[in-house]
Amino acid sequence: xxxxxxxxxxxxxxxxxxxxxxxxxxxxxxxxxxxxxxxxxxxxxxxxxxxxxxxxxxxxxxxxxxxxxxxxxxxxxxxxxxxxxxxxxxxxxxxxxxxxxxxxxxxxxxxxxxxxxxxxxxxxxxxxxxxxxxxxxxxxxxxxxxxxxxxxxxxxxxxxxxxxxxxxxxxxxxxxxxxxxxxxxxxxxxxxxxxxxxxxxxxxxxxxxxxxxxxxxxxxxxxxxxxxxxxxxxxxxxxxxxxxxxxxxxxxxxxxxxxxxxxxxxxxxxxxxxxxxxxxxxxxxxxxxxxxxxxxxxxxxxxxxxxxxxxxxxxxxxxxxxxxxxxxxxxxxxxxxxxxxxxxxxxxxxxxxxxxxxxxxxxxxxxxxxxxxxxxxxxxxxxxxxxxxxxxxxxxxx
Amino acid sequence: xxxxxxxxxxxxxxxxxxxxxxxxxxxxxxxxxxxxxxxxxxxxxxxxxxxxxxxxxxxxxxxxxxxxxxxxxxxxxxxxxxxxxxxxxxxxxxxxxxxxxxxxxxxxxxxxxxxxxxxxxxxxxxxxxxxxxxxxxxxxxxxxxxxxxxxxxxxxxxxxxxxxxxxxxxxxxxxxxxxxxxxxxxxxxxxxxxxxxxxxxxxxxxxxxxxxxxxxxxxxxxxxxxxxxxxxxxxxxxxxxxxxxxxxxxxxxxxxxxxxxxxxxxxxxxxxxxxxxxxxxxxxxxxxxxxxxxxxxxxxxxxxxxxxxxxxxxxxxxxxxxxxxxxxxxxxx
Numbered sequence: 001x002x003x004x005x006x007x008x009x010x011x012x013x014x015x016x017x018x019x020x021x022x023x024x025x026x027x028x029x030x031x032x033x034x035x036x037x038x039x040x041x042x043x044x045x046x047x048x049x050x051x052x053x054x055x056x057x058x059x060x061x062x063x064x065x066x067x068x069x070x071x072x073x074x075x076x077x078x079x080x081x082x083x084x085x086x087x088x089x090x091x092x093x094x095x096x097x098x099x100x101x102x103x104x105x106x107x108x109x110x111x112x113x114x115x116x117x118x119x120x121x122x123x124x125x126x127x128x129x130x131x132x133x134x135x136x137x138x139x140x141x142x143x144x145x146x147x148x149x150x151x152x153x154x155x156x157x158x159x160x161x162x163x164x165x166x167x168x169x170x171x172x173x174x175x176x177x178x179x180x181x182x183x184x185x186x187x188x189x190x191x192x193x194x195x196x197x198x199x200x201x202x203x204x205x206x207x208x209x210x211x212x213x214x215x216x217x218x219x220x221x222x223x224x225x226x227x228x229x230x231x232x233x234x235x236x237x238x239x240x241x242x243x244x245x246x247x248x249x250x251x252x253x254x255x256x257x258x259x260x261x262x263x264x265x266x267x268x269x270x271x272x273x274x275x276x277x278x279x280x281x282x283x284x285x286x287x288x289x290x291x292x293x294x295x296x297x298x299x300x301x302x303x304x305x306x307x308x309x310x311x312x313x314x315x316x317x318x319x320x321x322x323x324x325x326x327x328x329x330x331x332x333x334x335x336x337x338x339x340x341x342x343x344x345x346x347x348x349x350x351x352x353x354x355x356x357x358x359x360x361x362x363x364x365x366x367x368x369x370x371x372x373x374x375x376x377x378x379x380x381x382x383x384x385x386x387x388x389x390x391x392x393x394x395x396x397x398x
Numbered sequence: 399x400x401x402x403x404x405x406x407x408x409x410x411x412x413x414x415x416x417x418x419x420x421x422x423x424x425x426x427x428x429x430x431x432x433x434x435x436x437x438x439x440x441x442x443x444x445x446x447x448x449x450x451x452x453x454x455x456x457x458x459x460x461x462x463x464x465x466x467x468x469x470x471x472x473x474x475x476x477x478x479x480x481x482x483x484x485x486x487x488x489x490x491x492x493x494x495x496x497x498x499x500x501x502x503x504x505x506x507x508x509x510x511x512x513x514x515x516x517x518x519x520x521x522x523x524x525x526x527x528x529x530x531x532x533x534x535x536x537x538x539x540x541x542x543x544x545x546x547x548x549x550x551x552x553x554x555x556x557x558x559x560x561x562x563x564x565x566x567x568x569x570x571x572x573x574x575x576x577x578x579x580x581x582x583x584x585x586x587x588x589x590x591x592x593x594x595x596x597x598x599x600x601x602x603x604x605x606x607x608x609x610x611x612x613x614x615x616x617x618x619x620x621x622x623x624x625x626x627x628x629x630x631x632x633x634x635x636x637x638x639x640x641x642x643x644x645x646x647x648x649x650x651x652x653x654x655x656x657x658x659x660x661x662x663x664x665x666x667x668x669x670x671x672x673x674x675x676x677x678x679x680x681x682x683x684x685x686x687x688x689x690x691x692x693x694x695x696x697x698x699x700x701x702x703x704x705x706x707x708x709x710x711x712x713x714x715x716x717x718x719x720x721x722x723x724x725x726x727x728x729x730x731x
Contacts, residue, residue: 122689122690122691123686123687123688123689123690124659124687124688124689124690125690126687127687127688142729143691143729144726144729149690149691149729150659150690151690151729
């Protein structure tokens with residue numbers, strides 16, 4: 001019996017997915033659980049597994065196609081079985097009549113154009129969109145019933161043009177990837193809608209350095225498995241957060257949502273932007289577990305293989321640019337979180353201790369807060385507790 | 399309309415029609431008028447008053463009440479060398495002339511291999527709102543517009559009426575000339591010197607950029623009223639008058655809508671299966687990729703025209719209805 005392969009809905013609001021690659025070829029044998037294809041969503045590239053044993057047949061989607069979720073893009077059939085002919089109708093796979101496989105399934109662009117033809121759009125707007133190279137999927141119509149009108153296309157083209165590079169340089173536009181576009185949208189939304197304020201605190205990182213050396217000596221493992229400063233900060237921050245519920249919260253129009261879990265996101269630089277991978281319940285994880293998870297998340301993010309669930313549900317974020325020698329910086333809050341901690345480099349500095357200049361390993365922490373959720377005093381007390389904890393890391397790394 | 403001199407006189411639609419007839423009758427002795435109550439009575443609308451005095455009863459011929467008969471006489475007279483202007487008092491009565499016009503007048507030139515021609519004009523009326531009830535209020539120009547071999551003229555102003563009627567009389571084909579009963583008293587500038595207007599050339603009665611209001615005959619004045627209302631609402635409406643439904647100036651209609659992206663077509667015939675539908679389809683085909691909304695039709699309600707004045711009024715489009723529809727189409731309501 002033929003089993004359909006559909007474009008999966010990997011996120012609640014996802015409407016389309018981009019087929020990045022087929023891992024199996026037409027006619028090739030597949031085993032249930034094997035990776036069948038890769039799909040790019042707004043957030044990540046996701047591997048999709050085969051749901052049955054059989055042979056891949058009736059492949060209708062090409063790599064690079066953008067496909068509405070739920071649409072059948074191929075079939076897994078038994079040996080010798082032909083894939084059902086018509087799959088766009090809502091026929092359950094079981095009752096779909098098996099007919100001869102369509103040899104010319106290659107119909108480039110068909111799925112993309114079909115999806116856009118469902119949105120109501122005036123003929124003029126459709127022509128202008130293709131002339132001005134405006135992506136219809138990104139337009140919200142202003143006409144009756146949401147119909148896309150010519151003016152919608154014109155204003156989209158205008159704003160795209162005003163965003164474009166210098167007039168002498170408009171050949172040189174780097175196309176946004178999903179990650180890049182998401183970064184642009186989310187940061188712009190946060191920066192323009194979340195009232196940010198920033199608290200800066202210099203902390204003595206000597207004890208943190210000592211703790212890291214001690215842990216890595218005990219572990220005695222290879223350099224690649226060593227615990228990093230980021231790992232230590234994830235552990236410490238996530239253990240302090242439960243004492244400051246407003247820092248582990250979200251603003252909603254109904255009120256402040258206090259999160260029971262501490263899901264710590266860590267910002268990871270990837271090729272085309274930054275993504276924040278999540279260590280769930282980081283306050284309950286050991287430092288070794290955190291280190292392992294963080295490394296795993298980073299490796300997969302850098303390879304563009306993050307899983308959607310790894311990018312969702314964060315309640316707080318740490319962003320560390322210390323390894324690139326940044327002294328301090330202010331970070332943009334990733335909504336709906338209430339805060340993000342920006343970590344600068346640890347460097348030897350002269351500080352006054354008991355009236356005498358002393359050289360210490362210092363580090364600057366900058367906390368960005370959503371003023372709708374926390375006020376300055378709240379944030380300052382959290383940062384103060386954090387500074388104390390960093391001065392005595394062992395107490396928090398049990 | 400060409401630029402008119404500052405001293406151009408204003409005359410009524412009825413006077414413009416009468417002048418065109420008188421001028422053509424003076425110019426060509428083959429031209430004569432035939433119909434019910436055309437001579438001494440000068441028609442119930444007084445359009446022809448005075449013509450019988452100048453041209454006599456041999457060229458302004460009263461007929462019995464027999465539309466099929468005297469239309470047939472007209473077709474025969476035209477085929478044998480005269481240029482008759484047949485008067486059908488109410489457009490509703492063209493139903494009686496259908497065989498003569500559709501099966502004879504429209505076909506003779508083709509079926510004789512060009513040996514015969516039928517240079518006749520049928521003048522008749524259209525339009526409701528005269529409290530004349532269901533059999534005297536219809537606008538049936540779509541019937542003739544449907545038939546190849548016939549030309550159909552629908553003037554909306556005194557200037558157009560005079561220039562188009564002179565051209566119609568000089569045309570070697572059967573031409574049906576529809577006059578709006580309610581427009582006979584409409585005044586407008588008409589130069590005293592000789593001019594004609596070619597058939598098949600639309601006129602842009604008002605230039606605009608946001609929406610095209612296509613109107614025929616009686617609907618042109620309404621469209622202009624609506625355009626004035628729209629201007630107050632900051633919507634710039636272009637009013638296009640095709641002036642003839644056949645030949646049809648498709649180019650002007652399509653280019654106007656390519657410019658404005660929106661169109662409402664108004665015609666006093668029944669909205670269903672009518673001239674408005676044909677014009678709307680022409681626009682939709684020719685300007686499809688320029689349309690930012692559906693082409694809309696407005697016409698007489700699909701009912702026999704009632705005698706009751708309030709009910710009769712309710713069957714017709716008004717300037718306000720056009721205004722509302724245009725605002726909606728422009729996304730402004």
